Amino acid sequence: AQSVTQLGSHVSVSEGALVLLRCNYSSSVPPYLFWYVQYPNQGLQLLLKYTSAATLVKGINGFEAEFKKSETSFHLTKPSAHMSDAAEYFCAVTRNYGGSQGNLIFGKGTKLSVKP
Amino acid sequence: GAGVSQSPSNKVTEKGKDVELRCDPISGHTALYWYRQSLGQGLEFLIYFQGNSAPDKSGLPSDRFSAERTGGSVSTLTIQRTQQEDSAVYLCASSLAWRGENTDTQYFGPGTRLTVL
Numbered sequence: 001a002q003s004v005t006q007l008g009s010h011v012s013v014s015e016g017a018l019v020l021l022r023c024n025y026s027s028s029v030p031p032y033l034f035w036y037v038q039y040p041n042q043g044l045q046l047l048l049k050y051t052s053a054a055t056l057v058k059g060i061n062g063f064e065a066e067f068k069k070s071e072t073s074f075h076l077t078k079p080s081a082h083m084s085d086a087a088e089y090f091c092a093v094t095r096n097y098g099g100s101q102g103n104l105i106f107g108k109g110t111k112l113s114v115k116p
Numbered sequence: 117g118a119g120v121s122q123s124p125s126n127k128v129t130e131k132g133k134d135v136e137l138r139c140d141p142i143s144g145h146t147a148l149y150w151y152r153q154s155l156g157q158g159l160e161f162l163i164y165f166q167g168n169s170a171p172d173k174s175g176l177p178s179d180r181f182s183a184e185r186t187g188g189s190v191s192t193l194t195i196q197r198t199q200q201e202d203s204a205v206y207l208c209a210s211s212l213a214w215r216g217e218n219t220d221t222q223y224f225g226p227g228t229r230l231t232v233l
């Protein structure tokens with residue numbers, strides 16, 4: 001069975017500072033991992049996904065994540081936070097569904113606040 | 117092109133009433149998913165449709181919940197005899213999921229906020 005754990009339900013950074021949102025996964029099969037962002041009162045938007053092609057994945061809005069199998073981690077980073085990055089971020093893994101993609105299994109989410 | 121749309125955007129109902137929530141997936145997407153987002157439980161999977169296969173209903177919390185997908189496109193999630201604990205945002209997503217691709221992106225709609233009084 002697959003699962004993800006996001007450390008820290010709330011992270012606060014200053015504008016221009018490094019953003020680091022942590023995600024650890026558990027999977028008995030090679031995982032496919034995703035980061036989604038949710039702005040207030042909006043649906044989920046894909047930031048980036050790991051599909052086993054490259055361990056360092058670049059996404060939209062300057063975000064990137066590195067897949068580390070030895071640490072079972074897929075942390076999300078951005079070198080310099082912007083006020084517009086304030087949102088809730090979800091790490092997710094797809095359920096292996098007989099070889100096809102199944103539903104997403106989400107972490108609890110991390111709410112990012114950016115201080116001016 | 118058009119994304120996933122859901123209606124209504126907000127629904128307020130009284131305890132015990134039935135409600136129907138609608139999802140229009142992206143045209144051509146064969147997979148459709150329903151999730152529920154609530155404060156206490158986070159994002160939970162409810163049900164999954166893939167082409168003409170039998171839906172995966174393993175996430176439905178009770179037999180008061182059901183869903184159908186007509187013509188491989190539009191889906192309706194029905195909650196019968198609503199309870200206060202059903203209050204949540206119900207999100208729909210679709211993906212291309214062609215030939216069993218494991219990495220297809222799921223595109224989410226804006227959700228329906230359900231409030232049961």
